[in-house]
Amino acid sequence: MTDWSKEGLGFVILQQHCRCSAVDAPFCCKTGWRLALCGSRHLTAAEAGYAPVEGEALAVAWCLRKARLFLLGCPNLMLVTDHRPLVKLLGDRALTDIVNPRLFRLKERTLQYRFTVRYLPGKRNYAADFLSRYPTLKASPDGHDEEQVEELAGAMAAATIAALTFNECLTLDEEVVLRASQQDPAYQLLVAKVLAGDWHPHRAQEIECLRHFYSVRDRLSVSRGLVTYTYDQGHVRLVIPDGLRRQVAANLHASHQGLDSMLRRARQTQTVVDVFQLDGCSYLAYADRLTGWLEVAQLPSGATSSKIMNQLRLYFARWGAPEQVSTDGGTNLVSEEMTGFFKRWGVTVRLSSAHYPQSNGRAEAAVKSAKRMLRGNIGTNGSLNSDKVSLALLQYLNTPLRDIDKSPAQLATGRQLRDGVPAISLNYRIDEHWGRTLRERERQMARQHSKMKDHANGCSRSNIAPGSRVLVQNQANKTWDRAGIVVEARGNRQYLVKLDGSGRLSLRTRLHLKPLAQPNPAPPPKPQEPPPEPSPNRPRRRVARPGWLDDYVE
Structure with missing residues (x-):
C-alpha cells in the first residue's frame, strides 16, 4: 500500500495470516493482515513538482526498492494504490506504449517484481496516507537510498530490542533449546x-x-x-520450539542493521571514526571498512580530543593501527592534538567534503547503525552498560554481510560469536584457515610448555614438611625479613605459614619460602658401665718381693 503527497512518500507492507479470499484483501478480516514493514521520506525539490500520476508511480517504485528483501520472488504480491490510473499503467501496459520518459523509467524499475495492482479509495488508505503527509527520512533518495534502508532496518531492530524483557537468559545455546523442546x-x-x-x-x-x-x-x-x-x-x-520462537525472532531482528552498504567500499586497514550526539550524550563510533566490525564508546562530559585519543588507543591496541582513518572534519577530530596523535601512529586522515557528510558514507552508516542500537536502550546518564545494548551489538556483529555470507565476527575473529540466537555447535567452529594457524600456535605452546617443565624439573625445590621453620620473602622489597612456621602444605606447592610476632596466617608458594637450617641436637651422654667384678673361680696372682729389697733393713 503506497501513497504520495506534496510532503513526501509513504508505504506499508502487510502480510496475510488468514485464509480468506484475495478478492476482499486486505480488509477481509481484522486480524488477517499484519504489519511487516513501513516507511516514509520527504520529497526532494524536483519531486515536489511531479504530476500526481508521476508522484504515485514514484511512491510505488520507492516502496518496492525499500522492501525488496521482503518482496523479491514473492509469487502472490498485491500492490494497492489510491490512484486509479496506475492500475492500467503498472498492470498490462507495455513500455512501448508509455510516452512520458519519467513514467517509463519508474515502470522499468518495477519490472523485476511480480505483482497485481488493485485500486483502493484514498479515504480507506489510512496508514500510507498518514506516512506520506508526516514523513520522517530526509536524505536524498537517489544517492542515499541504501542508507535509508539501514535506518528502516535499524529502527525495527531498536524497537524490537526496546520491547524485549530480559528476565531470562540472554544467550540461547543447544542445551536451552533442548530443555525447551523436551517440554513441547x-x-x-x-x-x-x-x-x-x-x-x-x-x-x-x-x-x-x-x-x-x-x-x-x-x-x-x-x-x-x-x-x-x-x-x-x-x-x-x-x-x-514454539516456546522460544518469539525470543529468537526478536534476537534476529536485533542484528539487521546496515546490511546493504556495509562492505561495498571496504578497504583493507581502513577505518572510519565519527562522533555523534544522542539524548544529550556524546558517543564515538569506530568501524572497520573491510570486516564491518563496529565499536561504540561513550564520551562522558563532552567529546574532547584527549578523550577521543584515549578511546582510539584502546582500539588500536585491540585491532592494530589502520593505514587510513576517515572522519567528517569535526574540530575535535582535526585539532592539532589529534593531528599529532595520528602522525605518531602513522595513520593518514581522510576528510569528507565540507558541509557534505554524505561523502563519508561509511562513517554515516556506522553512526546510523549505532544510533538505532542505542536509542531507547542506553542506561542512566547515557551508559552503554546494559544487556540490551550488548545484545543488539552482538547480533549486529553476527549478521552475515551482503554477498559474502560472512559476518563481521567471522571476518574479524574467524568464528561466530555465541549470542541470543541458538545454533548448532558446528557454527561455532573456527574457520579452516584460522584453524591451521591456531593449531600451529597450540603446538608451539606445547613445545614451550615442555621446555619450561624440563627447566623446572632441573631446579626443583624440595617440599617443606609442616612444622618446619622458614624464611618468608617480603614481596614489597624482595627481602627475606620475615620468619614463621609451616602450618599446612596445600596443593600446587602452596604452604600456609604462621608468621612470627603477629601470629598471622599467610598463604605463600614454595618460591617465596626458604627453609631454615635447624642445628642438630647433641646426642645424650652414654651411661658409664660399672667395673666388672672378679670371677670367684679365677686363681689369684702371687706377688713376689723384689730382690733388691733383700738388703733393706727396717
Whole structure:
C-alpha cells in the first residue's frame, strides 16, 4: 500500500495470516493482515513538482526498492494504490506504449517484481496516507537510498530490542533449546516423525502441528535430540520450539542493521571514526571498512580530543593501527592534538567534503547503525552498560554481510560469536584457515610448555614438611625479613605459614619460602658401665718381693 503527497512518500507492507479470499484483501478480516514493514521520506525539490500520476508511480517504485528483501520472488504480491490510473499503467501496459520518459523509467524499475495492482479509495488508505503527509527520512533518495534502508532496518531492530524483557537468559545455546523442546509435545512429535520417516502421502493426512514441516520434510534430520534444517549450500539451522520462537525472532531482528552498504567500499586497514550526539550524550563510533566490525564508546562530559585519543588507543591496541582513518572534519577530530596523535601512529586522515557528510558514507552508516542500537536502550546518564545494548551489538556483529555470507565476527575473529540466537555447535567452529594457524600456535605452546617443565624439573625445590621453620620473602622489597612456621602444605606447592610476632596466617608458594637450617641436637651422654667384678673361680696372682729389697733393713 503506497501513497504520495506534496510532503513526501509513504508505504506499508502487510502480510496475510488468514485464509480468506484475495478478492476482499486486505480488509477481509481484522486480524488477517499484519504489519511487516513501513516507511516514509520527504520529497526532494524536483519531486515536489511531479504530476500526481508521476508522484504515485514514484511512491510505488520507492516502496518496492525499500522492501525488496521482503518482496523479491514473492509469487502472490498485491500492490494497492489510491490512484486509479496506475492500475492500467503498472498492470498490462507495455513500455512501448508509455510516452512520458519519467513514467517509463519508474515502470522499468518495477519490472523485476511480480505483482497485481488493485485500486483502493484514498479515504480507506489510512496508514500510507498518514506516512506520506508526516514523513520522517530526509536524505536524498537517489544517492542515499541504501542508507535509508539501514535506518528502516535499524529502527525495527531498536524497537524490537526496546520491547524485549530480559528476565531470562540472554544467550540461547543447544542445551536451552533442548530443555525447551523436551517440554513441547508438538516438538517431540516432530522428532519422532523425522526419526521414523513415516510421513503420509498427503499433507492433509498429517497432524496439524506437523503440516508446517511437510514441504521441507526431506531436509529435516535429528541431531542430539534436536531437529535441524539444511538449506542452501549445506547450511544447517536448528528448528526452534514454539516456546522460544518469539525470543529468537526478536534476537534476529536485533542484528539487521546496515546490511546493504556495509562492505561495498571496504578497504583493507581502513577505518572510519565519527562522533555523534544522542539524548544529550556524546558517543564515538569506530568501524572497520573491510570486516564491518563496529565499536561504540561513550564520551562522558563532552567529546574532547584527549578523550577521543584515549578511546582510539584502546582500539588500536585491540585491532592494530589502520593505514587510513576517515572522519567528517569535526574540530575535535582535526585539532592539532589529534593531528599529532595520528602522525605518531602513522595513520593518514581522510576528510569528507565540507558541509557534505554524505561523502563519508561509511562513517554515516556506522553512526546510523549505532544510533538505532542505542536509542531507547542506553542506561542512566547515557551508559552503554546494559544487556540490551550488548545484545543488539552482538547480533549486529553476527549478521552475515551482503554477498559474502560472512559476518563481521567471522571476518574479524574467524568464528561466530555465541549470542541470543541458538545454533548448532558446528557454527561455532573456527574457520579452516584460522584453524591451521591456531593449531600451529597450540603446538608451539606445547613445545614451550615442555621446555619450561624440563627447566623446572632441573631446579626443583624440595617440599617443606609442616612444622618446619622458614624464611618468608617480603614481596614489597624482595627481602627475606620475615620468619614463621609451616602450618599446612596445600596443593600446587602452596604452604600456609604462621608468621612470627603477629601470629598471622599467610598463604605463600614454595618460591617465596626458604627453609631454615635447624642445628642438630647433641646426642645424650652414654651411661658409664660399672667395673666388672672378679670371677670367684679365677686363681689369684702371687706377688713376689723384689730382690733388691733383700738388703733393706727396717
